Amino acid sequence: MSEHIIRTHNLSKKYKDDFAIEHINITIRKGEIYGFIGQNGAGKSTLLRLVTGLTFPTEGTIERFGSDNPKEITLAQKRMGAIIEHPALFANMSAYENLEVHRLQKGIPGKECIGKTLELVGLANAGKKKTKHFSLGMKQRLGLGIALLSEPEFLILDEPTNGLDPMGIVELRGLLKKLNREKGLTVLISSHILSELHQLATSFGIIHKGKLLEELTGKELDEKCRRHIRIKVDQPSKGAAVLEETLATTDFEVMQDGTIHLYHHVDDVRKVSMALMNSGLVIEHLSQNGDSLESYFSKLVGGAAGE
Numbered sequence: 001m002s003e004h005i006i007r008t009h010n011l012s013k014k015y016k017d018d019f020a021i022e023h024i025n026i027t028i029r030k031g032e033i034y035g036f037i038g039q040n041g042a043g044k045s046t047l048l049r050l051v052t053g054l055t056f057p058t059e060g061t062i063e064r065f066g067s068d069n070p071k072e073i074t075l076a077q078k079r080m081g082a083i084i085e086h087p088a089l090f091a092n093m094s095a096y097e098n099l100e101v102h103r104l105q106k107g108i109p110g111k112e113c114i115g116k117t118l119e120l121v122g123l124a125n126a127g128k129k130k131t132k133h134f135s136l137g138m139k140q141r142l143g144l145g146i147a148l149l150s151e152p153e154f155l156i157l158d159e160p161t162n163g164l165d166p167m168g169i170v171e172l173r174g175l176l177k178k179l180n181r182e183k184g185l186t187v188l189i190s191s192h193i194l195s196e197l198h199q200l201a202t203s204f205g206i207i208h209k210g211k212l213l214e215e216l217t218g219k220e221l222d223e224k225c226r227r228h229i230r231i232k233v234d235q236p237s238k239g240a241a242v243l244e245e246t247l248a249t250t251d252f253e254v255m256q257d258g259t260i261h262l263y264h265h266v267d268d269v270r271k272v273s274m275a276l277m278n279s280g281l282v283i284e285h286l287s288q289n290g291d292s293l294e295s296y297f298s299k300l301v302g303g304a305a306g307e
């Protein structure tokens with residue numbers, strides 16, 4: 001069984017009478033890059049602050065590394081690194097000096113971790129340059145360095161791509177993938193843009209107005225967004241045979257409820273329906289489905305808004 005890094009149970013946080021997040025259940029497994037997606041004000045930062053232990057729930061519990069004992073938060077925090085809001089950088093200090101201050105604050109023994117971290121985040125050549133002269137991308141990387149200084153197992157990043165240019169986003173993505181692959185780092189990363197995390201995250205939680213609308217794996221998301229014809233016939237196994245024999249395709253799946261998702265002939269609905277009907281099948285449903293990531297997201301969120 002895979003190890004859980006985080007599990008929340010009916011987690012809620014209220015500010016005065018309003019829920020910032022409401023009865024959220026998410027699971028983050030070891031080795032995952034979990035993308036937490038939602039529009040501005042959806043509740044992403046609130047959840048990340050709760051997970052990090054910067055604020056406390058109104059209701060519900062959080063299991064961190066398998067323990068929901070509030071007395072063990074400090075222990076769990078030692079295994080986590082986080083950038084929530086802007087990392088505190090000392091503008092008149094170099095990257096090395098900034099990391100040294102954080103090393104002392106965190107009580108990490110030995111200075112070797114500084115050189116290693118600078119190397120890791122691509123700032124080994126930043127030399128004596130003061131942080132105030134850094135580009136935004138460099139500042140972000142230094143922030144990441146601060147979060148990684150203690151070699152955490154779990155990294156939490158709140159909208160780290162905000163304000164980064166496309167190159168900066170690509171760089172950050174590459175770095176996180178590398179850390180995940182080579183060091184087994186588990187990551188929780190939030191964004192308001194689904195497509196931005198699509199190439200990075202392995203699992204997704206989609207939040208809207210404080211409620212979790214969906215939690216799904218990258219593969220499930222890809223399947224939902226892959227264009228297909230959704231077919232419901234009275235005899236699914238015969239339907240599958242017709243697709244194979246008459247339409248000469250195996251690019252389809254029979255889902256648990258008997259619905260068939262056909263990924264071939266997507267723009268030829270007439271040909272597909274004729275083949276099925278000519279074999280004596282009763283078509284109960286036939287439609288074209290599949291979306292771009294962003295339209296999938298807006299449909300999901302739009303649907304929830306209309307509830």
Ligand code: ATP
Pocket residue numbers: 015019020021038039040041042043044045046047192
């Ligand atoms: P953004 O991307 O804009 O930061 P978000 O998804 O991170 O949005 P949150 O910052 O978690 O959303 O906010 C969720 C809701 O909770 C919002 O309505 C916000 O106004 C409210 N909220 C957050 N923090 C506080 C606070 N300290 N006091 C009062 N309300 C708050």
